[in-house]
Amino acid sequence: MRKIHVRGAATAAVAAMAFGVAAPVASAAEVETTTVKAASSETESALRPTAADVRDLISRMRVAGAEAQEISEFEAFATQLENGTNEQPRILGMGTIVRKLIVAGLRHGGVWAGKIVGKVSKKAGNYIKKNGNKIADAIEDVEGWSETALTLALVKAGVPTDVAGDIAKGIMLVAG
Structure with a gap:
C-alpha cells in the first residue's frame, strides 16, 4: 500500500514539473530568499556606526x-x-x-x-x-x-x- 502512495507522489511531482507548476513555486522561493537577504542587509546597515x-x-x-x-x-x-x-x-x-x-x-x-x-x-x-x-x-x-x-x-x-x-x-x- 505504501509503495502505491510513493509512486503516486512521484508521478504527481513529475507531472507538475512537466506542466510547469514547479517553476512558479521555485520563483516564489527565490523571491522570498532575496527578500530575507535584503531585510538582513538593511538591518546590518542600520546597526553600523554612522x-x-x-x-x-x-x-x-x-x-x-x-x-x-x-x-x-x-x-x-x-x-x-x-x-x-x-x-x-x-x-x-x-x-x-x-x-x-x-x-x-x-x-x-x-x-x-x-x-x-x-x-x-x-x-x-x-x-x-x-x-x-x-x-x-x-x-x-x-x-x-x-x-x-x-x-x-x-x-x-x-x-x-x-x-x-x-x-x-x-x-x-x-x-x-
Whole structure:
C-alpha cells in the first residue's frame, strides 16, 4: 500500500514539473530568499556606526574627560565615514574600532549605546542604563568576542545570567 502512495507522489511531482507548476513555486522561493537577504542587509546597515553616531559619542567622551588618544581615533574614523573613503591608512581594523565604540558607548551613552539597548529586552536595557560602566569594564578585555565569551565575562562581573545573555546577543548584533 505504501509503495502505491510513493509512486503516486512521484508521478504527481513529475507531472507538475512537466506542466510547469514547479517553476512558479521555485520563483516564489527565490523571491522570498532575496527578500530575507535584503531585510538582513538593511538591518546590518542600520546597526553600523554612522559618522553622526561617532560624533555624538565623541562629544559625550569630551564632556566626561575621556582619553585624548581614543577620541582622536574616533575622530579619524568619523571623518572616514563622512568621506566614504578608506584612502587614509587606518591604524585599527574595522572590528577593533567597532569594539572600542561599543565599550565607549556603554560608558558614555548616546545614540550608539541606544543601538545596543534597542536590540535587548526591556529588563536588559534598564540594566545597561544603570550599569554601563560595569558592563564596559567586563567586556573591554575579552579577546575573542562571541556571544558565549561576552556572556561569561558579564556573569563573572556579577550581571544576572538572563540579562548577561541578552546583553551579549545585543552587543554581537551591533558588533557584526
